[in-house]
Amino acid sequence: MDRRQFVKNNTVALCALPVAHLSGIFPDKINADKMPPWLLALVAQNDKGVESLRTYQIKNVQGETYGGLKDGFDILNPHSTAALVQWGACALFSPSSKFYQSAELLADMNLATLYLIRTQHADGTIDLLSTNFHSTPDTGFIVKRLAMAYTLVEKSGTHGIEKFLSNLKTFLVRAGNALSVGGIHTPNHRWVVSAALTKLNELWPDPKYVARAEQWLGEHIDIDKDGQYNEKSTFIYSSLTDRLLITVSKGLKKPEPLNDVRKNLDMTLYYVHPNAEIVTDASGRQDKAIIGTLENYYYPYRYLAIKDQNGTYAAMCRLIEKTAAPKTGAFLDYFLTDATLWAELPADKALPVDYVKTFPNSGLVRIRRNQRDCTLIANNPVWFTFMKGNAVLQGVRFASSFFGKGQFQTEKLVQNGNTWELTQKLEGPYFQPIAKEAISADGDWEKMPKATRPQSEVQKLETRILIRETTDGMEIEITTNGTERVPAALELIFRPGGELKGVTKIENTKDSWLLKEETGSYRFADDTVSFGPGLALHKNIALRGALPAMEAPTVYLTGFTPFRHTIRFH
Structure with missing residues (x-):
């Protein structure tokens, strides 16, 4: 979960991070027979999400609101609208989808894109209506996925995509101007903006995109000796940062950020409860002490399990598949754009389930004995x-x-x-x-x-x-x-x-x-x-x-x- 839940009762999160594709691994043509069963299941799940989102689209009233989507609170907003483009792109691209190369869905996505252009400010930003206005980071959250959607639609072979792609490019290029100069609020926003700029640079190379990303990266990654990021947000923002840094690493061909991702993933092994929930008690953000499962870490663990042939990471992937598989559908565009992730995971190595582990920078002690565990927390009334x-x-x-x-x-x-x-x-x-x-x-x-x-x-x-x-x-x-x-x-x-x-x-x-x-x-x-x-x-x-x-x-x-x-x- 990257920002907010904008549509009620959908099984796929709206704001997951896409993976930057590399030449040679993005499949120009998808053969559904080659897609693993777990990926076909996510495509089918995505179809249900597309169907739900289309019911929220305004098509009965002409004007400024036309083509936009309301959220579960009946508020018209760019994030819900962008979700239709994002999920729709996955469907248009996937041969097993009921919406594969659908002209009707493409038309709805084009209407949504035109709404995004109308609601975009002159400086290229959009608003997060629940809190942030003229927001560069919230623009980044949308751009990093819409850039992937652009590539998925471009590669889908759908008839008549030219108008849609032209409109989406208009929105993205304007947003890129904002991302190249705009400010941020929180530590992870630096990596949101950098990842979005990386995705834009893959589509339309521009020195200003790279220069701004390099400027943010010049502040160094905010990871401590425990392997935790500044916000200590184990359910939301730590996993988000892992995904962002992988995007930057791949897109800008910088291997160094992957070392920080590995540190965080190694630490997270010891933040797992016996029922496969994640420890959230020391978080400094809105996920503090909430009940959270591990789906947000699936992509980082899978990417590095295959890249490094890491059996411990592979075991984490299989644990997530067993306990939270449907929720990994939030990251379908990752898996559609990188066929190397379709490979079988390496053999498992045992996960740590019997330990005493201290994380002094987080003020946390973890004690686990197989099916029994406890957490000690400093700076907290609990x-x-x-x-x-x-x-x-x-x-x-x-x-x-x-x-x-x-x-x-x-x-x-x-x-x-x-x-x-x-x-x-x-x-x-x-x-x-x-x-x-x-x-x-x-x-x-x-x-x-x-x-x-x-x-x-x-x-x-x-x-x-x-x-x-x-x-x-x-x-x-x-x-x-x-x-x-x-x-x-x-x-x-x-x-x-x-x-x-x-x-x-x-x-x-x-x-x-x-x-x-x-x-x-x-x-x-x-x-x-x-x-x-x-x-x-x-x-x-x-x-x-x-x-x-x-x-x-x-x-x-x-x-x-x-x-x-x-x-x-x-």
Whole structure:
């Protein structure tokens, strides 16, 4: 997923990245008999997406909106419109598609292209109506796919493509002017623009395209020693950056960016949960802590598995095929334009499933023991997750009502042998009268700030959390020192859809429970997480200063400071 979901209930993402084709590997004529079954399945899936998109196209009203497509929110926009061109190009090009060389589909795509030209600003940019206007990077997101669509249609052999290609070139060349000078917002936008310029340069070579891409690349790739990119966005933007860098590497004949892609793919091997979801807890973007699968990595892993004859990458591809195959349809144009990707993958090498791996730059520790794993996270109010198969404890939080700022969060994870230590130190002062010479004549409180007042009766609360691996799971030991009688609560936040046992419902709540018994359990399908012992000294779970409860079944352990408790998960 590269930007937004613009059309509801479609199985193919709208904004996947195309691969730059190289001379000699782009098939001028496709023989459907030579296409592997998995690729034929994606073509058939794409046909359904094309059918759905065509129902959103405006064709009953002449004028500025004619030919454009609305999104699922009934908003006319260039991204949904471009999707019809992108997906339609794959269909026109594929002999097994019901739309192969379809004159009617080509006509609809031409109308969509004319709408894109009308909605394009004079500077060559387009708008992302949900947030960005006159946006160079959002123009880049569209251009990198429309450039591939241009080539697919050109090679399709469809009758009467000249008018369509001329119109699409008009849009792309204007966009290229914007991409050659425009600015960006985020780190990955540099590679979006560079990849789009690379695709344009393949179609219509121009020194200004290469010069601008080289200027962005001159800032160096934002990858750390862990193998993670700046945004740490494991579901969306890390995989996007991998695809972008492959495009740049191939199109500009620069092998160096592939080394960074390999570093990220190597790291990602250790970000996989037992159920083939990806760890997203440390992300700095909108995919933080979401449930995400691995389809966005399929193209990078497949490309380099074949190029490098890398059996570990091949094993990741087969894992993705097993767990998220339909979602890889977002990248159909990659596979149609590079027949080398149709080759059989090399033999598998075993994936890592039994390890302790620390990623200090991401503030993350991963512990996996086959079907059981956990994640420790710094700089996050959720600092622990635990999973057994499909039974998911998606977060643990701790809070106290200490001066309205008692939500526990640690800046770093400190390892001592087989134990990880997380600490937080808080102070709650009171304030004395301000110095006489600092008194505001009008009595305005804001003109006599607390920072200038002497402090007294300073209360302190230190929380220390130790996390250890046990023979069959994990344990968390929580200890507080300092101010006494502060209400505190430990939250165990489970994924919706399972069954809790051994816990007591808290009245007047939707899905909140107390663990009073020695042991509780959470079952999902055939997998169970057991946890305990319990602690339930009060029922105040909405502590002042704590984060609001999540929309998920949550079990609480409650007590007062000094808080001393050890809970185990297995």
